[in-house]
Amino acid sequence: MYEFEFVRPGSVAEAIKALGEDEAQPLSGGQTLIPTLKQRLAMPSKLVSLTGIAEMQGITASGDGVSVGGATCHADVAADGTIPALSALAGGIGDPAVRNRGTIGGSLANNDPAACYPAAALGLGATIKTNKREIAADDYFVGLFETALDEGEIVTAVTFPKPEAANYQKFEQPASRFALVGVFVAKTGGGVRVAVTGASEGGVFRWSAAEEALAKDFSASALDGMAPDADGMMSDLHGTAAYRAHLVGVLTRRAVAAC
Amino acid sequence: MPQVSMTVNGKSATGEVEGRTLLSTFLRENLNLTGTHIGCDTSQCGACTVHVDGKQVKSCTMLALEAEGAEIATIEGQAAEDGTLNAIQQAFQDHHGLQCGFCTPGMVMAAASLLKENPKPSEAEVRHHLEGNLCRCTGYHNIVKAIMAASGQDVSAIAAE
Secondary structure (H helix, E strand, O other): OOOOEEEOOOOHHHHHHHHOOOOEEEEOOOOOHHHHHHOOOOOOOEEEEOOOOHHHOOEEEEOOEEEEEOOOEHHHHHHHOOOHHHHHHHOOOOOHHHHHHOEHHHHHHHOOOOOOHHHHHHHHOOEEEEOOOEEEHHHHEEEOOEEOOOOOOOEEEEEEEOOOEEEEEEEEOOOOOOEEEEEEEEEEOOEEEEEEEOOEOOOOEEOHHHHHHHHHOOOHHHHOOOOOOOOOEOOEOOEOHHHHHHHHHHHHHHHHHHO | OOEEEEEEOOEEEEEEOOOOOEHHHHHHHHOOOOOOOOOOOOOOOOOOEEEEOOEEEEHHHOEHHHHOOOEEEOHHHOOOOOOOOOHHHHHHHHOOOOOOOOOHHHHHHHHHHHHHHOOOOOHHHHHHHHHHOOOOOOOOHHHHHHHHHHOOOOOOOOOOO
16 A cells, blocks of 8 residues: 555544545545555545544434435444345345445445445435435436545435335355346335346446336336346456346346345 | 554554554554464455454454554454463364464454354354355365354254365
8 A cells, every 4th residue: 555644533524624635535444445555556645534423323214214324334234124125235245344344435435336335225216415415316326436426525324215115136246245236126106216236337227128117017027038238238257248138137027026 | 653542352552553554464563463364465355354343344454543442352362361262263173164274363253253143143144154254275164063063053963074
């Protein structure tokens, strides 16, 4: 790692001030950032830790949903259970040690194209709260490792509305435990949402053809023979674009059946 | 250089570190607690697993300064003062749960964390819990068997493969 200064503020306001300086970068659970720094792929002059900020910790359930502080670790979300599909997803990220450090805000800010949380946020139609605004999940995910967040803007909380039914199916890349493909299906008052991670070159996306079919008939058989276009799907040594497109269909049918 | 203070295996520990100093480096180089191993340094193998405020973490993927004020438990604090092994360590010995022993500190710390949350895990739960701990020589069977035995379950039916 290159050298950097480390600060651990106790409030969002102090963190934002510290992030205002050149080349400062936020550090949440660090389960992606620290390995990145070790490989010298990033060179921040200062790291601003977000793990000492009490107002960004914890989970608050209300009648119609759940709000998760940005610096809440995956293990805490896994243990919560207000939205079972969300907790199951959090409990399947990485391994136990990673789940004790990695945070929801860090995952959503990083927007890895194979991360699990983006699928939950987009699938449930979450609202991402930052230090300056609220962003609907539909407007938040911009592309590969790219979000609507501005420089120095941090995710302070994420609010998930409670669905009528939901399920997440993940086909694990067995070495990394990231999703080779992951599909989050949610049946909500506003319709059916199908969010796919791990597959597209553009990051997490909604599979609208499946949503339309499921709105008419919410059953796995409504998607018989369907798969998204393989154009624009990721292709690497773990799977071709056609393989991933096929998996999206399979996992979506499994998720619907498990709802 | 910044100072960091924490409690390690019940004793207070203070030292000067850089911002980039990892918790694993602080334990090994400042405190000479070299039982915490660095296997891969890429956050995958879990040999560096320690407990921070009762939760297992990979100490090579946490900055020392993030542990300010925390309670740390490492493999050195697992046996009794007189050297008597704890139930998990003894079970690893009894059931040949190690060969080269490099991954063992991390395995023991991961097992301790599992048994605290789930005192009688199933074999599948043990295997799921060990997803972040890699062993390249035992083939895991005897590690799983040792952890099951440490939980007080009968392991005679689990084949030693």
